[in-house]
Amino acid sequence: MRDDLQDLVDEVSRLLGAPATLEDTGFTLLAFCAQGDEVLTGLDAVRTRSILTRGSTAATRQWFRDFGIDRATGPLRTPADPVAGILTRLCLPVRHRGRLHGWLWLLDEGRTDLADPDPPGLAAALALADRAGELLAARPVPVDVGGDLRAALAADRPAADRLGARLGADTPVAVVALRPAGDGLPAGWAAPGAGAVSTVVGRQVAVLLPLPHLADDRPAVALSAAALHRLPTGSTAGVSSPRSGCGALPDQWREAVDAARVAGAVPALAPVASWAELGAWRQVVRLDGPDPAFAALLGDPVLTRTAEVWLDQAGSPQRAAAELVVHRQTLYYRLGRIAEVTGLDLADGGDRLALHLAVRAARLAARGGPRPGPGGLI
Structure with missing residues (x-):
């Protein structure tokens, strides 16, 4: 069913040429498809759409219901609300035998062609909405398998096998770590996401999410963004690399936990980071902490910041001085002090690597929170 719903939404998006989402009557995001450049900027769009998920407030849900989405039997347009960050939408009710099971939303951002009473492809899209209603009507009652997930993350093989049997032995899955x-x-x-399994592990939440494709973790990123809307400001999420089946859940959980921790330390990766996008941070996050040999340097925030920026800028004095907003001579003076304090030769690649690891590990320790213990507990 997961693949059928995703394929259905992909086709609706293609027919009407707009980003599409499928949500059930609890405003839970079931599937989505981006269009064109939207694939590259999906997080911003997901954040906008996520106000329609189960995490939305009662007032937000009522705002949409006031336009008649619960009663609609045909296409319905809802207006934009710039203050709430809501885009103009074309809503296709998803019904089966008269019963409402959800909505297909086309995020048109005011496009004139979709504002027509009968945009091209609408008839075919409505037929797909009916098919979605059939699929959702046939959904089995969800079973709480959080205990199996918690055990599987701790390397309990029988629990992982039960999850695999439930989801399908070769089903692509990703693990999400939510770090409140x-x-x-x-x-x-409660974590959003139809078909997902979630459980609390220490002070974090683990979510196991089946994916439509092994090479596409966008549903996991979308779920993470939606979940963060109901968590305190400053919360982060991490997404593991997808795998086939549930045999590598402990490894995926560690990846997700580490990615969420890096997201808390690196604004460019916040609030949702994928393990695949961490780059060199994948090595840093696995360290126990900064090398104690650099304690004298790390005790000086000005020199530490100077070292980090200079190294991040590949040793370029021009770019480093510009980012630090200092004269180049000031930068050279500070670099001399760094060499003096650490005893490093900053012209040596190995010494530079050791310094870079130390300053990044220090930033992670300061901003990314404590390093998780066994099982991802904090």
Whole structure:
């Protein structure tokens, strides 16, 4: 069914030439498809769409229901709300034998062709909405398998086999780690995502999500972005590399936890980071911490910041001085002090690598929170 729903949404998106989402009556995101450049900027679009997920407030849901989406039996247009970050939408109700099971949404951003009463491809899209209704009507009642997931993340093979049997032995899956800021999960919080399995591990939430394709982790990124809307500000999420089946869940959980930790330390990767996009941070996050031999340097925030920027800029004095907003002579003076304090030869590649690892590990320790213990516990 997961593949059928994803294929269906892909086809609706193709027919109407717009990003499409499928949601059930609980405003849970079931599948989505981006269009063109939207693939590259999907996170921003997902954030906008995620106000329609189960994490939305009662007021937000009522805002849409006031336009008649619960009663609609044909296409319905809902207006934009710039203040709430809501785009203009074409809503196709998803029904089966008269019963509402959800909605297909086309995010048109005011496109004039979709604003026509009968845009090209609409009839075929409505037929697909009916097919979605049939599929959703046939969904089995979900079973709580959180206990098996928690055990499987801790390398319990029988639990992993049960999950594999439930999802399909070769089903592509990703693991998401949600890392709440502050006091943790709000009361009554629940992870969104139809077909997903979630459980609490220490102060984090693990989510196992089946994927339509092994090379496409966008549904996991979308779920992460939606989940963060109901978590405290500053929360982060990490997404593992996809795998076939449930045989590598401990490794995937570690990847997801590490990615969420890096997202907390590196603004460019926040708030949702995928293991595949971490680059050199994948080595840094696996360190126990900064090398104690660099304690004297790391105790000086100005020199530490100078070293980090200079190394991030590949040793370019011009770019480093510009980012630090200092004169180049000031930069040279600081680099001399760094060499003096550490005893390093900054012209040596090995010494530069050791320094870069130390300053990045220090940033991760300071901003990414404590390093998880066994099983991803913090």
